[in-house]
Amino acid sequence: MKISGKNITRKKHSSVLRLVYTLGRISILKVSLTLCVGCVNPDSSTSEANDSTRTFRELVEDAKATARSAREERAGFALYTKYCQVCHGVEGDGKGFNAFNLQDSFGIQPADFTDSASAATRADSRTFLIISEGGTAVEKSQYMPPWEGTLSSEEIENTATYIRQFSRSKSRKE
Numbered sequence: 661m662k663i664s665g666k667n668i669t670r671k672k673h674s675s676v677l678r679l680v681y682t683l684g685r686i687s688i689l690k691v692s693l694t695l696c697v698g699c700v701n702p703d704s705s706t707s708e709a710n711d712s713t714r715t716f717r718e719l720v721e722d723a724k725a726t727a728r729s730a731r732e733e734r735a736g737f738a739l740y741t742k743y744c745q746v747c748h749g750v751e752g753d754g755k756g757f758n759a760f761n762l763q764d765s766f767g768i769q770p771a772d773f774t775d776s777a778s779a780a781t782r783a784d785s786r787t788f789l790i791i792s793e794g795g796t797a798v799e800k801s802q803y804m805p806p807w808e809g810t811l812s813s814e815e816i817e818n819t820a821t822y823i824r825q826f827s828r829s830k831s832r833k834e
């Protein structure tokens with residue numbers, strides 16, 4: 661009786677062991693299948709990796725550019741508020757409180773930066789020139805003052821960046 665009882669326990673044990681063993685084999689099979697799928701077409705998986713790397717790099721570059729222009733815009737906002745808003749207006753529409761004087765006395769209106777059509781034709785270099793040297797540098801009104809004595813070239817760039825956001829237009833190299 662005792663012996664057969666032991667035998668039964670051993671039998672139970674061994675079936676549990678077999679189950680564990682089988683499960684183990686199944687998972688080994690799964691792992692090797694996965695590995696195999698990976699190596700069936702190594703080319704495609706590599707190019708995918710490259711693609712995602714490039715996209716990631718682009719994303720990082722984009723994020724950096726956005727952060728840079730946000731920084732410039734913030735700096736530009738402070739300068740604009742201090743020096744330009746009086747004529748060009750809070751909204752950049754050319755309706756600052758001094759605009760009416762210019763209009764009444766000289767018949768000239770400060771530029772409207774919200775006009776995206778004219779913003780689209782304005783090259784960065786020209787914008788930089790008119791802000792630095794004033795209206796007369798580009799055969800425009802002398803009532804657009806020169807700022808190069810007041811602002812550094814970096815500050816002028818910042819105001820130029822800030823002006824662009826009124827018309828949501830992008831930087832134009834030419």
Ligand code: HEC
Pocket residue numbers: 739740743744745746747748758762768769770771782787790791795799800801802803804805807819820823
């Ligand atoms: C005293 C008023 C006055 C102030 C202050 C002023 N502007 Fe102007 N701005 C003008 C006038 C007037 C014109 C339009 C000139 C024209 O059309 O002949 C102009 C034109 C411009 C233009 C040219 C837009 C175009 O037509 O391409 C830019 C850019 C500009 N201003 C930027 C600035 C910036 C940046 C500041 C501040 C640093 C500033 N202005 C401050 C009066 C002013």
